[in-house]
Amino acid sequence: MPKQVDHRERREAIARALWRVVEQRGVAHLSLREVAREAGMSHGQLQHYFASREAMLTFAMDFATEQAASRVDRGLAELGDRPHPRDVLRVMLTGMLPLHPDARATSRMSAAYVLEALHDEHIQARARQGIAQGRTAVEQLVRRAIAEGHIPPDRDPVAETNLLLALTGFTTLIELDVIGPQDTLDAIDLHLDRLFTDSPAR
Amino acid sequence: MPKQVDHRERREAIARALWRVVEQRGVAHLSLREVAREAGMSHGQLQHYFASREAMLTFAMDFATEQAASRVDRGLAELGDRPHPRDVLRVMLTGMLPLHPDARATSRMSAAYVLEALHDEHIQARARQGIAQGRTAVEQLVRRAIAEGHIPPDRDPVAETNLLLALTGFTTLIELDVIGPQDTLDAIDLHLDRLFTDSPAR
Numbered sequence: 001m002p003k004q005v006d007h008r009e010r011r012e013a014i015a016r017a018l019w020r021v022v023e024q025r026g027v028a029h030l031s032l033r034e035v036a037r038e039a040g041m042s043h044g045q046l047q048h049y050f051a052s053r054e055a056m057l058t059f060a061m062d063f064a065t066e067q068a069a070s071r072v073d074r075g076l077a078e079l080g081d082r083p084h085p086r087d088v089l090r091v092m093l094t095g096m097l098p099l100h101p102d103a104r105a106t107s108r109m110s111a112a113y114v115l116e117a118l119h120d121e122h123i124q125a126r127a128r129q130g131i132a133q134g135r136t137a138v139e140q141l142v143r144r145a146i147a148e149g150h151i152p153p154d155r156d157p158v159a160e161t162n163l164l165l166a167l168t169g170f171t172t173l174i175e176l177d178v179i180g181p182q183d184t185l186d187a188i189d190l191h192l193d194r195l196f197t198d199s200p201a202r
Numbered sequence: 203m204p205k206q207v208d209h210r211e212r213r214e215a216i217a218r219a220l221w222r223v224v225e226q227r228g229v230a231h232l233s234l235r236e237v238a239r240e241a242g243m244s245h246g247q248l249q250h251y252f253a254s255r256e257a258m259l260t261f262a263m264d265f266a267t268e269q270a271a272s273r274v275d276r277g278l279a280e281l282g283d284r285p286h287p288r289d290v291l292r293v294m295l296t297g298m299l300p301l302h303p304d305a306r307a308t309s310r311m312s313a314a315y316v317l318e319a320l321h322d323e324h325i326q327a328r329a330r331q332g333i334a335q336g337r338t339a340v341e342q343l344v345r346r347a348i349a350e351g352h353i354p355p356d357r358d359p360v361a362e363t364n365l366l367l368a369l370t371g372f373t374t375l376i377e378l379d380v381i382g383p384q385d386t387l388d389a390i391d392l393h394l395d396r397l398f399t400d401s402p403a404r
């Protein structure tokens with residue numbers, strides 16, 4: 001195996017160990033030492049891959065974002081050619097929610113990262129950039145759907161995009177079992193039904 | 203000063219110190235020792251008020267919830283007698299968002315608590331109960347507004363309540379400066395305008 005690939009794979013294995021620490025024991029236990037123990041390596045070995053807690057956390061967050069993006073891409077591929085924008089939005093929105101075990105791991109990682117971001121400028125800039133990119137992608141989709149007549153022309157694309165982004169608020173409600181997965185999907189479908197003038201052909 | 207009041211005041215001062223640790227340094231630094239330092243007392247003195255990290259965290263969360271409820275109550279009092287349900291909902295929703303410095307402190311406390319809840323059954327039960335009570339209050343308000351003709355009778359009260367709760371998702375978007383306070387209020391007003399058939403008299 002080429003050395004570069006091996007290095008990347010070890011970093012991904014460490015990132016997964018970090019997710020497990022966050023998921024099972026909480027962000028309070030997120031130290032290089034704790035992650036090394038979970039990954040089954042020594043503190044020194046871990047430092048060969050990550051020089052600092054911040055570098056490890058940032059890589060683990062980037063890897064979680066990549067995994068979430070892959071889930072969304074697989075969902076979009078299943079929609080076939082020329083998918084209806086309502087279906088595209090639904091895949092993007094539900095892909096961000098902890099509705100499946102792997103999505104739960106990345107979602108908890110993301111919540112921990114945002115909390116770290118609040119008192120670390122560098123992490124904040126990265127977290128902000130990632131979410132702002134997602135927001136831009138949703139706004140482009142909304143604007144195109146308005147131009148193509150799928151969404152009424154009198155809708156404000158900025159406010160509609162912001163309301164769609166706010167639906168990520170279901171994350172906490174699902175995690176704490178206040179609202180179940182099916183009720184979440186029902187509410188999202190209701191919101192999308194009111195946004196679009198037409199439904200996808202089935 | 204009666205001893206009971208003094209004890210309560212010291213506990214509130216410690217809770218505020220805990221909020222500052224969460225806000226400025228993050229939940230990773232949330233230990234009895236760190237909070238004692240921030241509160242300007244010894245570790246031993248702090249233990250006189252809280253026997254464990256969990257007891258301290260739970261009190262700090264309950265106190266944050268009380269403070270948030272007081273903010274909402276003050277907002278509701280300003281609406282006068284017989285307020286329109288749209289105004290009541292707006293006060294409740296915006297009161298949960300980090301739109302003011304004191305609301306930001308309680309909002310960050312709440313985010314830290316939810317993250318702790320994910321790997322602690324006792325904390326999870328409490329966090330779930332608090333949010334479920336808030337959800338029930340919103341659903342009662344929606345059902346009454348339907349019965350009184352402020353919301354169309356064909357609206358599903360459960361799904362509408364869930365969508366309203368999900369708007370707390372603006373919290374992260376405001377904290378990371380992805381969506382500004384005014385854009386947040388515009389989006390919430392747009393959502394409420396579409397929910398209600400009538401507007402409050404101004």
